[in-house]
Amino acid sequence: MEFSFNGYGLVLLFFGILTSIMAIYIYKRGTTVVRWFGLMMASNAIWSIAYGLELSSYTQEQALFFINIEYLGIATLPLNWFLFCLNFCNKECWYKKPHNLISILIVPIATLALVWTNPLHHLHYQEVKMFYQGPFPMIKITPGIWYRIFTIYFYALLASGCYLIFNKFKSSDPIYKKQNYSIIIAAIIPWAANLSYLVGIRPFGFVDITPFAFILTTFLVFLGIYRFRLFDIVPIAREKVLDLMTDGFLVVDEKYRVIDYNSSLNRFIEPQKKHKIIGSAIEIIFPNHPEIIQQIQSATSGKMELQTSVRNKMVYFEAEILVQQENKLNEAFTIIKLQDLTGAKKDALLAKEQTNELEKVNQLKDRIFSIISHDLRGPLVNLSEVLKMFSQNLISDEEFKALSPVLSKDIVYTTDLLENILHWSRSQLQGFGIKKEFFNVRNIILNEINYHITSASLKKINILHDVFPNQVAYADVLMFQIVIRNLLNNAIKFCNEGCEILITAVYQNDGMLKVCIKDNGIGIAKHYLEKLFRDENVSSRGTKNEKGTGLGLMICKDFMTRNGGNISVSSELNVGTTFCVTVPTRS
Known part of the structure; x- marks a missing residue:
């Protein structure tokens, strides 16, 4: 390539290189706003350097080569300016919509394609000639139709960016006004220069003064960076x-x-x-x-x-x-x-529930300790004293036999009490889990009937069941067994001699199995019914003076709730009582 360097070309080359250095420096500032400004300066640098080499070219082919490079900067400069203004004014959501971004990308892409292929269609330049009559060779261009379309696009984006900056300037805090002054003045200068070139005001002949105007823009921005600390404080919307x-x-x-x-x-x-x-x-x-x-x-x-x-x-x-x-x-x-306040309210309600629950647990613990210290200790002491007296021959065999039924009742009571306390304690252990599984309900009920057949025979009570084979429930087998055992034990306790107990199991429409234990015993008074499942110590003696622990029904309620079931009771004095539990039949 042959160059004939002149003053215009050298000035453009010098300031183009300076602008490129500034573009790199500004881009490295880091924020999105600064980087868009850096890209705009990079477009200006490409335009200036390529135009400087164009003005220094002697042949038309060489000049056209650099014009093709110039348009990498010319086509992207208004786009980068507009995107910079959107970011500076906190309107970047606009170009993040795909259809908006595509609408502003079509023109620069089409411009580059048409400039680089202009000899085939002459849509951008109708005619290009080398003009040698001036102080140095220059390209004389006759604009085509696409040149005018691109000019409208160029000014539309430039004007839109200035409008955004101006609105930002009107509503901005005084601390930002020096920044906005610098940007507005820097934007207006190249705009005015390019407009004068297009309308024919050309003091330097065919030389386009727009790149020179951008040199002045570069100077103002450079001044803004070091004098007004431009971009050090970026306004936030x-x-x-x-x-x-x-x-x-x-x-x-x-x-x-x-x-x-x-x-x-x-x-x-x-x-x-x-x-x-x-x-x-x-x-x-x-x-x-x-x-x-x-x-x-x-x-x-x-x-x-x-x-x-x-x-x-x-x-x-x-x-x-x-x-x-x-x-x-x-x-x-x-x-x-x-x-x-939703989170705080929920935390407060949870804390209150935990406090109430803790109070209930403490009350229950105190009651259990009271039962252990009195009801559990009493029968064991009596048994110990009787055995001690018998071993020391202080009572005869006949007297020991006479005391045996009473001691047997005490042992049965103590065994039931210990069993319930152990089950309750186990359920309260941290990490205790419920092992749900499918099981045959009829088999569990038959096992419990066999377990209680001895105590029922002593009172001549007949236990019947109407439970079909293969009726299946889904729950913790041990918990269900304990519930049935406690309810059957209660039914026997409150039945007179010759009573009858009936156990039934029926599927319900809601996917639950309802198991009922019905007796025709002495029934339960209404004021006792209201207290049965309220964690209150309700205990009364049976028809043959059998003692109750006051824990059985509480444990039944707890176990059924844990398994997704429920327990209910209906009773009438001197007619009988019916306890019903519901248990899930599917997982």
């Missing part, structure tokens, strides 16, 4: 700050209409109300909270705790109302701040 807040905010005018809000408000209102919030009356946003409207109408600030249902979930929140009577607009308005 008010919308971004509000949207990052977890608390909901809305502003209401003097007519109680919403004039502003942040996205966190959506957590406190139903989805169907989100479509049109601005302009809606406050009654529409909070239809179930007239206290908010009353507070605003009274023109007094204050706080209140409220609750509402959002997406079928209860939300607790605190509404803080701040009434502003004087402001820059000389109009009254009200700010409503909504703070989510």
Whole structure:
């Protein structure tokens, strides 16, 4: 390649290289805004360096080669400027929509393709000639139709970017105004230079002064970086700050209409109300909270705790109302701040439940220790004393035989009591798990009938069952067995001689199996029925003075609840009692 360097070309080369260095420096600043500005400066550098080499070229072929390179910068410069302005003004969500991004990419891509293939169609340049009559050889270009389309695109993006910056300038804090001054002035200079070139105001003949204008832009930006600390403080949009807040905010005018809000408000209102919030009356946003409207109408600030249902979930929140009577607009308005208290409320309720549960456990523990210290110790002491007296020949064989039935009852009672305490204690151990499995209900009931046949025979009680073979339940087998054992034991205890106990099992429509133990014994008084499953110490003696532990029904209730079932009772004095348990039949 042959070059004939001149003053214009050398100036463009020098400042083009300087601009490229600045572009690299600015790009490395790191933030998105800065990088877009760096890309814009890189486009300017490509344009300036290639144009400088074009002005220094002697042949038309060489000049056209550098024009093709120039358009890498010319085609991307307005695009990078516009994207920079969007980011600087916190409007980057616009180009993140695919159809918007495609709409602004089509023209630069098409321009590059048409410039590089211009000899085939002459859509961008109608005619290109080398002009040798000036101080140095220059290209004389006759624009084509696509050149004019690209010019409109160029100015549309340039004007749109300036409009965004200008709006930002009007509403920005004073700390940012020096930045905005620098950017606006830097943008206007090349725009004015290029416009003068297009309308025919050309003080340097066919030389396009737009790249020279960008040199001045580079100088202003360079000044802004070191004098005004441009990009050291990047303004953050008010919308971004509000949207990052977890608390909901809305502003209401003097007519109680919403004039502003942040996205966190959506957590406190139903989805169907989100479509049109601005302009809606406050009654529409909070239809179930007239206290908010009353507070605003009274023109007094204050706080209140409220609750509402959002997406079928209860939300607790605190509404803080701040009434502003004087402001820059000389109009009254009200700010409503909504703070989510749902988590705190749930924690408080959970803590309360845990406290109540702990109190119940402590009460139950005290009751069990009382039972152990009295009811368990008493029969064992009696048995020990009788055996001691018998071994020392202090009582005869006849007297020992006479005491044997009483001692036997005490031993049975003590055994039942120990069994229930052990089962309850085991269920309360940390890490105790429920081992659910499918099992044959009829087999469990037959085993329990055989277990109790001796005690039932002593009272001449007949135990019947109406349980079909292969009736299956899904629960913890041991827990179910303990429940049936306790209920059958109670039925025997409160039956007179010659009574009858019937055990039935029936499938229900809700996927549960209902097992009932019905007796025609003495029944249970109404005031006792209300206390049976309330963790209260309810214990009474049987028809033959059998003692009760007061723990059996409590354990039955606990075990059935753990297995997803339930227990119920119905009774009538001197008629009989029916205990029913429901247990799942599927997993």
